Amino acid sequence: MNRKQNLMRLMATVALATAMLATVAGTASAGGAVVTNGQFSTFSAGGAAGYDIGGHATMVRNANKTKVTIHVTGLTPGASYVSHVHNQACANGDAGGHFKQDPAEAAEPPNEIWPGNGVFSPNAAGIANEKATVHYFANSDARSVVVHWKTADAAPKVACADLS
């Protein structure tokens, strides 16, 4: 590769990185990661079900890796939950549907991001700490994290955190 080709390649890389940062709101760290986070609160069906939710969610995007961690309080010990990254803000249509990196691909990880990667239960204090890692830079449809209470026949949304 000659010097001009090297320069062109470098410019393309810089343009791509700039585009990624421009399309995703958040804080760029010194290491180049884009960090978004938000507080969990009681959401949608959660109030009627008696939940009082707290905690926080964090998404860290790197060029080839996105990691989501959640810390949720106010869950019911012994109950079952699932969590997904969703494609709308909490205040918009109950956080919409599941985030998908490629809308044409499967409705499951790794195309979707599910902290806990399926059903999880909180500890005896009603606290859950879960995470998920995928190997791509999550697109800008990753706007919130929802926790669903998983009952025998339904999965109402009980908690939501906006990622900003």
Ligand SMILES: [Cu+2]
């Ligand atoms: Cu969901």
